[in-house]
Amino acid sequence: MRRIHKWCIAMAAIAAAGAWPAARGYVVETTVPQAQACPAPDRWNLSAASPIQLQWSTSLASAQQILTVAPLGSPDQLLEIQSVIQTALNAWTGVDSTSANPNYVPGVVGTIGTTNAAFTCTNDDGSGADGLNTICFNQSSEDFTIGVLAFTRTITANAPGVSVGASGPAAFAGQLLDSDTLFNNTGHL
Amino acid sequence: MHLFGWRKAVVPLGRERGIAAVAVGAQRCECVHTLVFAVAIFLALAPDAWPTTFVKMSLEQLTAATPLIVRARCQGSIVSTEKSEIWTITSFEVREVWKGSAPQVVRVRLLGGRTAELTSHVDGLPRFRPGEDVVLFLVPLRRGNYSVTSWAQGTFRIHRAGANAQLVVTQDTAAFSPAEFTGGSASPGVYSSAVRGMSLDEFRRRVTATIAQHP
Numbered sequence: 001m002r003r004i005h006k007w008c009i010a011m012a013a014i015a016a017a018g019a020w021p022a023a024r025g026y027v028v029e030t031t032v033p034q035a036q037a038c039p040a041p042d043r044w045n046l047s048a049a050s051p052i053q054l055q056w057s058t059s060l061a062s063a064q065q066i067l068t069v070a071p072l073g074s075p076d077q078l079l080e081i082q083s084v085i086q087t088a089l090n091a092w093t094g095v096d097s098t099s100a101n102p103n104y105v106p107g108v109v110g111t112i113g114t115t116n117a118a119f120t121c122t123n124d125d126g127s128g129a130d131g132l133n134t135i136c137f138n139q140s141s142e143d144f145t146i147g148v149l150a151f152t153r154t155i156t157a158n159a160p161g162v163s164v165g166a167s168g169p170a171a172f173a174g175q176l177l178d179s180d181t182l183f184n185n186t187g188h189l
Numbered sequence: 190m191h192l193f194g195w196r197k198a199v200v201p202l203g204r205e206r207g208i209a210a211v212a213v214g215a216q217r218c219e220c221v222h223t224l225v226f227a228v229a230i231f232l233a234l235a236p237d238a239w240p241t242t243f244v245k246m247s248l249e250q251l252t253a254a255t256p257l258i259v260r261a262r263c264q265g266s267i268v269s270t271e272k273s274e275i276w277t278i279t280s281f282e283v284r285e286v287w288k289g290s291a292p293q294v295v296r297v298r299l300l301g302g303r304t305a306e307l308t309s310h311v312d313g314l315p316r317f318r319p320g321e322d323v324v325l326f327l328v329p330l331r332r333g334n335y336s337v338t339s340w341a342q343g344t345f346r347i348h349r350a351g352a353n354a355q356l357v358v359t360q361d362t363a364a365f366s367p368a369e370f371t372g373g374s375a376s377p378g379v380y381s382s383a384v385r386g387m388s389l390d391e392f393r394r395r396v397t398a399t400i401a402q403h404p
Contacts, residue, residue: 027240031308042310122300126271129309142330143300143311146254147339152240153300153311155273162306164273177307178273181240 033173034159040174048107055113056135063187121180131167241313257289277302298334
């Protein structure tokens with residue numbers, strides 16, 4: 001009887017340990033499909049044929065400055081920023097078992113691109129929904145009310161076949177089609 | 190495991206290189222802006238951070254910085270799209286004006302929403318249900334609509350609580366992690382400085398007292 005009691009306690013402890021939420025560096029978000037179905041986790045449609053395409057705008061706002069080791073406004077500064085972004089991306093794509101790891105799926109991550117245009121992220125006129133995943137340090141937006149420093153806007157498909165700008169048609173509901181990250185460029189907080 | 194979004198791809202930046210890329214305000218009060226932006230970007234990119242980062246503001250700071258403060262009842266929302274960008278426009282019947290002047294109905298335009306084909310998501314933006322009683326800290330937009338000061342920070346829901354069903358106010362950021370704010374500690378838990386369960390009378394008294402000091 002005592003042995004059974006111990007066994008039950010051990011099983012309960014294991015179950016409790018398994019139920020304990022693991023530490024995560026990401027937040028799972030979902031999209032409710034157009035067709036009646038359970039929410040689908042938001043994710044990329046990753047393959048060598050459709051790699052992750054990323055870019056950042058090298059246009060830097062005058063009302064704020066990006067502090068780097070390299071001198072402000074120098075070509076080296078842009079290289080340094082690009083290097084930081086690449087390092088961050090590598091941290092994700094280097095995770096074992098992720099479908100974004102080029103070691104498992106060669107060619108799944110495209111080269112980080114740049115654009116010198118200032119307003120390439122989520123824009124007040126809607127032109128930022130272009131299917132290009134962009135980081136912007138110099139994007140005007142009415143959504144930057146006082147106290148908002150930075151945000152990311154993602155657009156996902158509610159059904160297969162849907163597209164945004166250059167994204168190409170979605171393969172499934174919950175597929176990420178466009179994701180922009182904006183930093184407040186006003187200098188007023 | 191999938192890569193959950195581009196915004197997550199930049200998450201480890203702060204830890205990998207320290208604060209290598211730091212945006213700072215350079216016009217007024219350069220030191221403060223430098224510090225705020227440094228912390229903001231570090232927090233925005235730290236592993237536990239959410240994809241939206243706010244400056245932590247007290248109720249008094251919010252009040253002083255906001256041109257229009259109203260108590261209002263949500264009438265309903267519509268979705269507006271331009272190209273493929275999505276906004277949600279929510280109409281509110283204004284019941285009381287605490288600061289500034291407002292029409293009888295204000296329309297609040299916030300990024301994100303859902304159409305038949307697409308879902309646009311931004312963390313930290315408030316969403317409303319018809320009939321909700323709220324206090325909103327509003328800023329006018331160019332098109333005649335309004336936005337909410339600091340999004341969730343400027344949104345206060347009114348509900349009844351306690352044995353005598355007293356009207357109390359809770360800020361949307363009450364359940365946020367401190368890591369979502371500059372100036373917040375890294376310890377887990379809810380944002381302890383947020384307004385949570387404050388009586389509506391006390392809340393109104395604090396707001397009007399601040400307005401008297403900073404009209």
